[in-house]
Amino acid sequence: MSTVAPDKLQARADRKTRKRQEKKDLIARSAMQALQELGYANTSLRDIAARADLSLGMLHYYFEDRTQLILHCVSLYKAAFISGLEEALQEANDRESVVNALANALATSIVEDASTHRLWYDIRSQALFDPAFRPMVRELEAALISVVETAGKKTGSARPGTGEFGYALIDGVFRYQMQNQITGTPRDYESLAREMKAVLETLF
Amino acid sequence: MSTVAPDKLQARADRKTRKRQEKKDLIARSAMQALQELGYANTSLRDIAARADLSLGMLHYYFEDRTQLILHCVSLYKAAFISGLEEALQEANDRESVVNALANALATSIVEDASTHRLWYDIRSQALFDPAFRPMVRELEAALISVVETAGKKTGSARPGTGEFGYALIDGVFRYQMQNQITGTPRDYESLAREMKAVLETLF
DNA sequence: ATTAAATTTGGACAAGTGTCCGATTTTATG
DNA sequence: CATAAAATCGGACACTTGTCCAAATTTAAT
Numbered sequence: 001m002s003t004v005a006p007d008k009l010q011a012r013a014d015r016k017t018r019k020r021q022e023k024k025d026l027i028a029r030s031a032m033q034a035l036q037e038l039g040y041a042n043t044s045l046r047d048i049a050a051r052a053d054l055s056l057g058m059l060h061y062y063f064e065d066r067t068q069l070i071l072h073c074v075s076l077y078k079a080a081f082i083s084g085l086e087e088a089l090q091e092a093n094d095r096e097s098v099v100n101a102l103a104n105a106l107a108t109s110i111v112e113d114a115s116t117h118r119l120w121y122d123i124r125s126q127a128l129f130d131p132a133f134r135p136m137v138r139e140l141e142a143a144l145i146s147v148v149e150t151a152g153k154k155t156g157s158a159r160p161g162t163g164e165f166g167y168a169l170i171d172g173v174f175r176y177q178m179q180n181q182i183t184g185t186p187r188d189y190e191s192l193a194r195e196m197k198a199v200l201e202t203l204f
Numbered sequence: 205m206s207t208v209a210p211d212k213l214q215a216r217a218d219r220k221t222r223k224r225q226e227k228k229d230l231i232a233r234s235a236m237q238a239l240q241e242l243g244y245a246n247t248s249l250r251d252i253a254a255r256a257d258l259s260l261g262m263l264h265y266y267f268e269d270r271t272q273l274i275l276h277c278v279s280l281y282k283a284a285f286i287s288g289l290e291e292a293l294q295e296a297n298d299r300e301s302v303v304n305a306l307a308n309a310l311a312t313s314i315v316e317d318a319s320t321h322r323l324w325y326d327i328r329s330q331a332l333f334d335p336a337f338r339p340m341v342r343e344l345e346a347a348l349i350s351v352v353e354t355a356g357k358k359t360g361s362a363r364p365g366t367g368e369f370g371y372a373l374i375d376g377v378f379r380y381q382m383q384n385q386i387t388g389t390p391r392d393y394e395s396l397a398r399e400m401k402a403v404l405e406t407l408f
Numbered sequence: 409a410t411t412a413a414a415t416t417t418g419g420a421c422a423a424g425t426g427t428c429c430g431a432t433t434t435t436a437t438g
Numbered sequence: 439c440a441t442a443a444a445a446t447c448g449g450a451c452a453c454t455t456g457t458c459c460a461a462a463t464t465t466a467a468t
Contacts, residue, residue, distance in 0.1 A: 016444090023445095039333035041245035044425065055447050057428085066426065118332045125329040127387065128322045129243035134387055165377070165399065172376015176368070183331065183338055195369065202406050220414090227415095248455060259417050261458085270456065 024062050027052065028072045031059075035073060036115045040122045045069075067132050074123050074133075077116060078140045081109065085147050095155040099200045102151060106174055107193035114181040121175060141167065155204040166203050173199050228266050231256065232276045235263075239277055240319045244326045249273075271336050278327050278337075281320060282344045285313065289351050299359040303404045306355060310378055311397035318385040325379060345371065359408040370407045377403050 030052030035043050037051075045066060049056050063069040088105040092098040109117070120140075127133035148170065149163035177192055234256030239247050241255075249270060253260050267273040292309040296302040313321070324344075331337035352374065353367035381396055 039330070041330065042333060045427090046425085056426095056449090057447060058445085060427065061445070122329045122332065125326045126243070126245065128326065128383065129246060131387075138388075164380070165402070168377045168380035169373055169403070170376070172374070172379070173369070173372045175376070176372035179332065183335075184342075198369070199373070249457090250455085260419090260456095261417060262415085264457070265415070 020062070024072060025076065027054065027059070027062055028069065028076055030054065031069055032073045032076065032116075032119070035070065036119045039119070040070065040126055067130075070123065071133070071136050074120065074136055074140070077120055078136075078143065081113070081116075082140070082143045082147065084109070085144075089147065089151060089154070093154055095157075095204060098151050098154050099197055099204060102200055103193045103196040106170070106196050107177075107189050110174070110177050110181055110192050111189050114178050117174075117178045118182055121178070144171075151200075152204060157204045162203075169203060170196075170199055224266070228276060229280065231258065231263070231266055232273065232280055234258065235273055236277045236280065236320075236323070239274065240323045243323070244274065244330050271334075274327065275337070275340050278324065278340055278344070281324055282340075282347065285317070285320075286344070286347045286351065288313070289348075293351065293355060293358070297358055299361075299408060302355050302358050303401055303408060306404055307397045307400040310374070310400050311381075311393050314378070314381050314385055314396050315393050318382050321378075321382045322386055325382070348375075355404075356408060361408045366407075373407060374400075374403055 031048045034048045034051045037043075038047060045056060045059050048054075048069075049059060059069060063072065085102070085105055088101045089098065092101040123133055124137050127137040145163040145167045148166040149158065152158035152162040152166065173196060177187070177195070180187065235252045238252045238255040241247075242251060249260060249263050252258075252273075253263060263273060267276065289306070289309055292305045293302065296305040327337055328341050331341040349367040349371045352370040353362065356362040356366040356370065377400060381391070381399070384391065
């Protein structure tokens with residue numbers, strides 16, 4: 001027989017699951033380090049455990065399997081990057097400031113988080129082969145498309161299909177910039193932002 | 205002492221190496237099947253050997269290691285796809301026919317060779333982590349950029365930087381189309397070509 | 409036809425993989 | 439403080455991986 005009130009039990013259970021969620025995030029953030037450095041194909045659970053200073057069993061205590069762990073990492077990427085874009089867009093309302101805000105946010109992220117985006121593009125490629133990654137990729141891209149659409153509405157250039165089409169265009173340039181940043185010829189913020197502006201101005 | 209003329213020896217050696225090259229291509233074409241289906245991360249040499257009906261040792265007899273084999277596969281992709289684009293562009297000289305020729309060639313390839321391009325995008329992502337793949341990716345992209353540049357010259361819209369910028373834009377849309385084709389919502393040739401035209405017309 | 413070279417085989421090998429589990433330690437509850 | 443539950447560890451496990459090699463077979467040259 002239980003001697004405690006049911007709402008107290010409830011509160012206790014909630015605290016548990018919240019703590020567990022926080023720990024999962026903590027592990028995922030550590031795991032991200034390894035994944036960003038080595039890439040999906042070359043990162044083993046042992047690599048992750050070593051760099052995060054965790055035991056191997058821990059990873060399985062908190063995540064069902066390797067795929068779930070990686071998915072959790074990507075969902076953290078999403079929260080950070082997308083909400084950053086949405087914030088940048090919130091203050092801008094006329095055409096010029098929308099273009100500037102987006103170009104600025106994107107170029108900044110290229111300079112600062114290139115290796116995070118590298119992991120994203122790696123996972124997105126994986127999703128082409130492994131269906132387990134597709135819902136997450138779809139969700140993330142839907143959010144990015146939605147960002148482009150709100151930008152389109154704010155600039156008054158919102159034809160149907162602008163979201164997907166615009167996303168594809170912007171992503172093409174963004175990815176190419178990221179690739180150059182990492183594999184060879186890094187450019188400075190100014191140059192990146194100028195190029196990104198060029199895309200946005202033909203689009204909106 | 206050799207009793208044969210030196211030029212005869214030369215011819216013999218040439219025939220050997222040519223035959224060896226042809227066998228390498230044959231193996232690579234078989235390997236491509238497995239790679240296209242499973243992706244870089246999930247394709248083992250045994251997968252390749254099984255699907256190509258080859259013994260495991262054969263692969264190492266003709267290729268130094270796994271990476272060299274995959275690189276050879278990608279170089280076949282290059283030869284096929286790029287020369288197709290160049291041919292399509294050869295007959296076109298005014299703006300309209302250049303746009304049409306490119307849009308047609310690209311949309312056709314999306315419909316027919318989606319899973320080949322999937323492999324390409326997979327390898328390109330790998331190159332972000334493994335430097336061994338970078339020279340080949342760079343070479344292939346340089347060729348694609350050059351295609352965009354000649355298209356720019358033919359349409360009279362060749363500012364500096366058109367090649368890289370245009371490649372990035374086109375690739376963004378092309379990749380997104382490929383992804384939709386494979387993971388969910390395949391579209392027909394007409395719709396794909398129309399969208400590709402839209403990109404090319406803002407570019408040129 | 410004989411001999412040398414090239415090709416092909418199938419398996420051995422060590423290293424690395426994801427997964428799982430019993431034992432131990434830490435934390436929270438009464 | 440005592441006790442149950444949660445958390446953590448480190449290694450065992452079965453399996454896959456790329457690589458390599460000695461032997462067998464096929465091909466080509468004299």
